[in-house]
Amino acid sequence: MSGTPSDIKLIDENGIRIDGRKVDEMRPLKIEAGVLKRADGSAYLEWGKNKVIAAVYGPRECHPRHMQNPAKAIVQCKYNMMSFSVSDRKRPGPDRRSIEISKIISEALENVVFTENFPRTSIDVYIEVLQANAGTRVAGLTAASVALADAGIPMKDLVPAVAVGKADGQIVLDLNKEEDNYGSADLPIAMIPRTGEVVLMQMDGHMTMEEVDIALGYATKACREIYEVQKDALRRRYAVQAGAVDEDDSSDEEA
Ligand code: ADP
Numbered sequence: 001m002s003g004t005p006s007d008i009k010l011i012d013e014n015g016i017r018i019d020g021r022k023v024d025e026m027r028p029l030k031i032e033a034g035v036l037k038r039a040d041g042s043a044y045l046e047w048g049k050n051k052v053i054a055a056v057y058g059p060r061e062c063h064p065r066h067m068q069n070p071a072k073a074i075v076q077c078k079y080n081m082m083s084f085s086v087s088d089r090k091r092p093g094p095d096r097r098s099i100e101i102s103k104i105i106s107e108a109l110e111n112v113v114f115t116e117n118f119p120r121t122s123i124d125v126y127i128e129v130l131q132a133n134a135g136t137r138v139a140g141l142t143a144a145s146v147a148l149a150d151a152g153i154p155m156k157d158l159v160p161a162v163a164v165g166k167a168d169g170q171i172v173l174d175l176n177k178e179e180d181n182y183g184s185a186d187l188p189i190a191m192i193p194r195t196g197e198v199v200l201m202q203m204d205g206h207m208t209m210e211e212v213d214i215a216l217g218y219a220t221k222a223c224r225e226i227y228e229v230q231k232d233a234l235r236r237r238y239a240v241q242a243g244a245v246d247e248d249d250s251s252d253e254e255a
Pocket of ligand 1: 086087088089090091097132133134135136137138177180186
């Protein structure tokens with residue numbers, strides 16, 4: 001993260017950001033569950049200019065076998081950014097950043113899945129970023145938890161996640177790419193609204209304690225909104241499934 005060059009103004013005199021949002025406003029978020037036939041569970045998410053797909057397989061036999069845990073399942077997440085997801089072509093394959101993001105998302109999800117119900121197995125979560133515009137780790141985690149629910153994997157709850165940061169000296173919710181590049185702090189956070197439990201929190205940059213308080217307030221409110229979008233995606237998914245069963249039943253009757 002670099003400092004703000006003097007010619008780049010991220011927030012105008014009316015408190016409006018370069019994409020027209022207020023400081024505590026989130027980018028538009030859409031989630032669709034059950035988008036892939038071959039996966040046990042899946043979700044597609046669009047959040048501002050981010051486009052992310054998550055697919056879940058399992059619980060299934062854990063490979064490599066030496067990673068099996070006789071007491072519980074392990075969650076293995078693979079986060080990947082497509083070569084065409086950013087303005088310069090991204091070199092394909094894992095790099096330090098994607099390995100780190102895969103690890104923190106695996107750990108966040110292990111805290112909500114009832115892993116002790118499935119000893120020796122692995123729950124594999126694939127996150128593919130099709131288009132990136134800052135906040136892809138929180139977008140990936142938000143999508144992955146919907147995909148896990150779509151796979152019918154028992155969990156404590158869904159995990160909404162969002163990044164809060166600092167741009168032009170002000171705390172802003174849900175950083176876009178310019179704010180991520182030229183802002184002075186980035187704080188991705190995932191929390192379960194029902195319990196207030198935090199399952200992911202990272203921080204890059206500098207904030208005072210008062211600013212952290214404001215940031216956490218914004219994040220808490222945003223996570224409640226994201227949670228509603230996640231639940232709505234699952235409701236629509238089950239409504240479609242129920243409709244499909246009815247249609248199948250009627251065609252059986254006619255046959
Ligand atoms: P997050 O996507 O969770 O905010 P970062 O803060 O590491 O994670 O990245 C911020 C943004 O920088 C990404 O969303 C993406 O738009 C961009 N970015 C990340 N890695 C690359 C890369 N290798 N090439 C070009 N842009 C990238």
